[in-house]
Amino acid sequence: MNASFLLYALLNTVLVVLLSPFYMGLIKIVKARAQGRRGPPLLQPYYNLSKLLKKERIYSKNTSAIMRATPYINIAVMLVASLCIPLALIPTPTDGIGNVILFLYMLALAKFFMALSGLDAGGTFGGMGSSREMSISAIIEPITIIAFAALSFSLHTTDFHQMFLERAGATAFLNPGLLLIAIPLFIVLIVETSRVPVDNPETHLELTMVHEAMVLEYSGRDLALMELSHAIKQTLYMAVLINILLPWGLTSELTVAGILIAAAAFALKAGLLSFVTGLVESSMAKMRFFNLPSLFMIAFFFSILTIWLEVFG
Amino acid sequence: MELIDDIAYTTRGRIVESDAKIGCNNDVYITLAERDLETVMHLLSASAYELASLFCVEGFDAHAAYTLLYAFEKKPYKEIAVFRLPLRWESAPSITSSFPSASWYEREATDGYGIRFTNPFDERRLFLHESYPEGFHPLQKGFKNSELDTMENGEPTGAGEYQFRKVAGEGVYEIPVGPVHAGIIEPGHFRFSVIGETIYHLEIRMFYKHRGIEKLAEGKTPEECVRIAESISGDEKVSNAVAYCNAIEKLCCIRPPERAWRLRTVFLEMERIYSLLGDLAGMCVDVAFPVGASPFFILREEILRQNKALTGSRFMKDVIGISGLKKDVPEDALKQLPTFLDKCIETFEESVEYVRSTPSVIDRFEKTGVIRKELLAALHITGPMARSNGLSTDTRIYHPYGLYEKIKPNVKTVDEGDVLARFETKASDILDSCRMIKKALDDLPSGPVSTDYAIRDGYATSLVECARGQSFHWIWVKNGVVDRYKIRTASFCNWQAIEHAVIGNIVPDFPLINKSFNLSYSGTDL
Numbered sequence: 001m002n003a004s005f006l007l008y009a010l011l012n013t014v015l016v017v018l019l020s021p022f023y024m025g026l027i028k029i030v031k032a033r034a035q036g037r038r039g040p041p042l043l044q045p046y047y048n049l050s051k052l053l054k055k056e057r058i059y060s061k062n063t064s065a066i067m068r069a070t071p072y073i074n075i076a077v078m079l080v081a082s083l084c085i086p087l088a089l090i091p092t093p094t095d096g097i098g099n100v101i102l103f104l105y106m107l108a109l110a111k112f113f114m115a116l117s118g119l120d121a122g123g124t125f126g127g128m129g130s131s132r133e134m135s136i137s138a139i140i141e142p143i144t145i146i147a148f149a150a151l152s153f154s155l156h157t158t159d160f161h162q163m164f165l166e167r168a169g170a171t172a173f174l175n176p177g178l179l180l181i182a183i184p185l186f187i188v189l190i191v192e193t194s195r196v197p198v199d200n201p202e203t204h205l206e207l208t209m210v211h212e213a214m215v216l217e218y219s220g221r222d223l224a225l226m227e228l229s230h231a232i233k234q235t236l237y238m239a240v241l242i243n244i245l246l247p248w249g250l251t252s253e254l255t256v257a258g259i260l261i262a263a264a265a266f267a268l269k270a271g272l273l274s275f276v277t278g279l280v281e282s283s284m285a286k287m288r289f290f291n292l293p294s295l296f297m298i299a300f301f302f303s304i305l306t307i308w309l310e311v312f313g
Numbered sequence: 314m315e316l317i318d319d320i321a322y323t324t325r326g327r328i329v330e331s332d333a334k335i336g337c338n339n340d341v342y343i344t345l346a347e348r349d350l351e352t353v354m355h356l357l358s359a360s361a362y363e364l365a366s367l368f369c370v371e372g373f374d375a376h377a378a379y380t381l382l383y384a385f386e387k388k389p390y391k392e393i394a395v396f397r398l399p400l401r402w403e404s405a406p407s408i409t410s411s412f413p414s415a416s417w418y419e420r421e422a423t424d425g426y427g428i429r430f431t432n433p434f435d436e437r438r439l440f441l442h443e444s445y446p447e448g449f450h451p452l453q454k455g456f457k458n459s460e461l462d463t464m465e466n467g468e469p470t471g472a473g474e475y476q477f478r479k480v481a482g483e484g485v486y487e488i489p490v491g492p493v494h495a496g497i498i499e500p501g502h503f504r505f506s507v508i509g510e511t512i513y514h515l516e517i518r519m520f521y522k523h524r525g526i527e528k529l530a531e532g533k534t535p536e537e538c539v540r541i542a543e544s545i546s547g548d549e550k551v552s553n554a555v556a557y558c559n560a561i562e563k564l565c566c567i568r569p570p571e572r573a574w575r576l577r578t579v580f581l582e583m584e585r586i587y588s589l590l591g592d593l594a595g596m597c598v599d600v601a602f603p604v605g606a607s608p609f610f611i612l613r614e615e616i617l618r619q620n621k622a623l624t625g626s627r628f629m630k631d632v633i634g635i636s637g638l639k640k641d642v643p644e645d646a647l648k649q650l651p652t653f654l655d656k657c658i659e660t661f662e663e664s665v666e667y668v669r670s671t672p673s674v675i676d677r678f679e680k681t682g683v684i685r686k687e688l689l690a691a692l693h694i695t696g697p698m699a700r701s702n703g704l705s706t707d708t709r710i711y712h713p714y715g716l717y718e719k720i721k722p723n724v725k726t727v728d729e730g731d732v733l734a735r736f737e738t739k740a741s742d743i744l745d746s747c748r749m750i751k752k753a754l755d756d757l758p759s760g761p762v763s764t765d766y767a768i769r770d771g772y773a774t775s776l777v778e779c780a781r782g783q784s785f786h787w788i789w790v791k792n793g794v795v796d797r798y799k800i801r802t803a804s805f806c807n808w809q810a811i812e813h814a815v816i817g818n819i820v821p822d823f824p825l826i827n828k829s830f831n832l833s834y835s836g837t838d839l
Binding site: 036128196202203282289 | 488495496510597600603604611676677821822
């Protein structure tokens with residue numbers, strides 16, 4: 001590990017943590033505008049987090065250490081996972097930290113603990129949320145792996161850093177294989193960030209919740225960490241999609257100007273993707289729970305198609 | 314054939330014309346002997362009579378402390394048939410085997426008056442929850458409204474814990490929801506028995522905020538009681554006030570001026586519109602489609618502002634009075650109402666079309682929360698819930714009051730009985746209400762909006778069609794004050810339909826099904 005990697009780690013982490021809540025708020029505003037409402041202020045997610053950090057935590061007396069440890073495990077896993085996905089600056093590839101499999105397993109670890117914490121308090125809704133999240137995961141995880149496999153096939157590497165480097169240096173931006181892969185990646189983004197049509201992040205109806213039901217028992221600083229982890233997860237999935245499909249501005253040079261331009265470019269592209277996500281969320285209703293596999297099948301189909309094109313094309 | 318002839322025919326001569334006493338508005342009152350009750354009820358149920366209400370009155374018959382009144386309706390008779398059963402002891406046979414809808418009424422009479430029913434379907438308490446002591450029956454005349462100590466030596470004095478129906482078996486688990494809910498909503502407890510995500514059984518428990526409205530009305534003058542009728546349910550103020558005033562007017566032979574009835578009809582239909590707009594919006598929100606909901610929310614707000622301009626109150630409080638209206642409507646607000654409604658209709662039709670053309674919404678609405686048709690009469694399900702299930706029923710048509718004797722609603726009947734059918738029925742009700750308001754405003758006569766009157770003693774029934782279905786009011790005035798005011802709102806009957814509508818659906822669909830009914834908690838928790 002050298003100094004430049006340390007610099008990358010520092011930069012990337014700061015960027016992820018600072019930017020993530022912004023896109024949560026941006027999607028909310030896009031959705032509110034679609035409904036003819038003004039929506040919350042752009043910085044509302046930051047106000048929320050700072051408020052939650054000051055508030056007290058309350059635990060049910062039925063809870064175990066899992067409830068207390070999960071927020072820290074989640075944020076730690078997310079921060080490490082964020083090292084897999086360079087947002088703006090691509091470091092010189094080192095020791096497999098950008099490995100696709102590593103990334104997916106880390107996110108699975110966070111999800112596993114979140115599901116456990118949902119069950120921990122023994123409340124009605126937490127258990128329901130965990131059970132639904134795990135049912136969805138059982139179907140979407142193999143599809144996620146196939147989608148990332150297709151990505152690896154297309155770019156001939158299983159390392160995100162390598163992928164992004166290749167894309168940043170590529171001359172032909174519109175690679176049809178990569179356009180196809182964008183579809184499953186977007187569906188995975190929707191599923192993993194618990195958005196319409198899979199889940200409804202805005203609802204107050206506990207009986208319909210998936211992700212929100214699992215974190216219902218959290219309060220104060222713990223809730224802040226859970227929400228921040230969720231926001232980071234969203235940024236990471238968005239970054240995969242953006243840096244594969246629209247790599248403009250990505251840099252591997254350690255210059256101040258280059259890094260600034262790269263960061264600004266990412267912020268802009270992620271803003272655009274948030275806008276699209278908000279529009280997609282506004283354009284349809286949530287699917288009936290047992291119909292979800294049909295959505296996942298679309299992702300599966302396009303992943304397989306990409307692999308097929310790569311192998312036989 | 315007159316109603317009494319039909320009863321004589323149905324009961325095979327057990328009841329003849331001379332048994333009947335004709336009350337206000339030609340309602341038929343028939344005294345029954347206890348030994349005939351079960352046979353008569355069985356025959357009535359076999360002949361398409363529907364139990365509109367069942368309630369207890371104290372001191373109604375000279376030789377009996379309590380009398381049970383069974384109110385029936387049968388299409389197409391406008392009149393109500395009320396069977397009275399004077400009770401020699403504080404007990405009566407249960408009629409739940411003939412009329413399943415009687416179960417809640419019987420439990421209500423047991424709680425309120427201590428009447429015991431033999432062979433009941435359900436013996437648990439209804440509106441008195443655990444903490445009330447044994448032998449406490451607040452509707453008895455002997456009980457005066459006062460504070461109640463429900464603790465004795467630090468122990469609650471009441472009955473044991475309420476027993477929900479148990480569903481046992483492999484993989485069955487219970488989900489308790491409420492009475493405290495997320496969001497701004499009234500209290501109610503829902504106990505699901507679920508296998509995986511599929512609902513196998515649901516039991517609804519209400520009455521967490523029982524206010525004792527019927528007791529509160531006792532001893533009040535008929536004028537004071539209008540405010541009580543308005544407080545039954547926040548968004549049914551006009552319906553309930555009109556139902557109450559209508560009963561008093563029938564009783565005292567008061568004829569409100571034509572202008573008053575026309576304006577009352579405008580208010581009744583405005584209330585229906587804003588109430589149903591809220592339902593449609595809620596259904597869209599509950600499938601996570603707020604974009605489709607927001608035009609309905611905006612329209613609803615505009616209607617409420619219009620209400621404010623018309624009556625000075627967004628929910629039209631304190632405007633309906635005995636013999637007409639308490640005050641007239643400002644002329645300018647009235648003048649621009651038809652143009653306002655035309656604009657509303659245009660926006661509304663566009664918004665409904667937008668929801669209809671969104672496949673993901675229709676996919677959620679279709680085949681969700683179907684009520685079986687055989688339950689409609691058995692549970693006395695009324696209003697949009699019945700009309701979305703192939704049953705053409707509307708109190709405004711079958712028991713017309715006021716202006717509805719001249720202007721007929723043109724209600725839509727849909728056959729499917731699912732959430733989509735309720736959406737369509739409610740949407741068509743809104744358009745029809747707009748049409749009726751415009752008709753009511755055509756050649757609106759000028760003149761006073763109330764008349765002079767004198768209160769007389771007596772009793773009368775009154776039925777109205779509120780946004781949620783049929784509401785039943787029965788009022789008894791004795792010595793110039795209200796002696797008994799029985800209210801049965803549409804929600805009281807329709808709540809029980811939800812228990813059946815959700816069976817076989819999945820848990821995440823319950824909020825949608827519940828919202829497609831959108832019943833009133835406070836209208837049930839009298």
